Amino acid sequence: MQTIEALWKVEGVMVVEDSGMEMPTVRSHSTPRRVLKGRMKNTSTLTELCRALDIHYSNMMKEILRFIRQTAADDWRLPADPAELGLLPVEGFAQLGIPVPDFQETDRVQIHRARCTGTKAFRHGGSRNNSVWVQTGGEANYGDLRGHMVARLLAPFKISNILSEGAAVHRLASVRILYLIKSGTFHIHSGHIRVGNWINSQDMRIVSIGAVIGQAQVIPTSEQEWIVNHRIDLRMFNEIY
């Protein structure tokens, strides 16, 4: 547990010390700061990050461009030119610490540590990409999940827009969205939602790490299907029920 005051910092754009520029930081009580840990080696550009994650570069570029189009146009927005994007410095990470406020508490948070190793083995086993909740829409979206989606965290990464005036750093995450079985409606008897892997490769998304709202628990029912246990967390139980 940590006090929430220690974590109240602005999400997304931050000051880069090396640039010598200072951007005003806005205090926000709705978005405690997420923590990135475990820097991946040899991920200094998007090409290298794609190689480390075994993702096709064009897919990655397409998703980043889609993300840029969805974000508001301002001075710190990433360039929409793929050639310029490819030159920007990138840092990949293996762990994302997500502070999740306790249910009905105002001053306590729990840190969910979502790990992702890309294609590398985790402790001499298979690769590890934890499941996370991603907020991608309003309450009317995705059936009973109310705008939440379950995804596999592929890699959180920082990308510095050195072409902008303030050399803003964007903290993004590459996630693999899981397919909602029966349009995300609750199973009639057990009251659970089931998810599965997409058959095609159109499931990779780039989101701001602010959209990753916590770790999800999924229990396998078969090789490609999982049950989402929303009862593991009182907050999620209350939100999506």
Next chain:
Amino acid sequence: MRDLSRSISAVLASTLPNPDSSPYQDFKSALKCISALVDFTLMAPYRSHTPDTLSYMESYLQTFHWTKVIFLEFRTLKATRAQANGQDREPRKLMADQRAMEVRHRTVAHRRRLADQDRVERSDRRADLIRRENHFNSMKMHYLTHFASHVRRFGSISMYSTEIGELAHKDQIKDGYRRSNKNEASR
């Protein structure tokens, strides 16, 4: 227990994904029963309740009471089990004697059929007895029915939790004792 309750319904749902037709109703009832009880226990420690949350809890409890029959056969008390075993033993003895008398006049297939019939009768009798004697009438079950009315009268029950007092015995009280001169510590 709390951690178990948070994952048990999902684990059950994953272990009983697509049952065959015969145990389908039983699995359905078991899942419904467990999920209802888990939902009730998850909502119970809310720090504030609204009429909506209380009505949800009442509906969960109702579902639990409707479907709990599926677990009744596992609620057998020792006394009931002993009674069922005793009931079994006497007819079995009688039947064995009777069979010994008739054994010369029957074929092997006939004898086997009779034995099967006996077994089915005995298990039916045992199931009847267990169903008659088993129940969920315990204090813990009864308290659940008062939850909503108590919240309406006294507010959220989490403030009456005894966990904090129990937790004090783990460190707080022991720390004090360790720092004392250990003479007449109970005074």
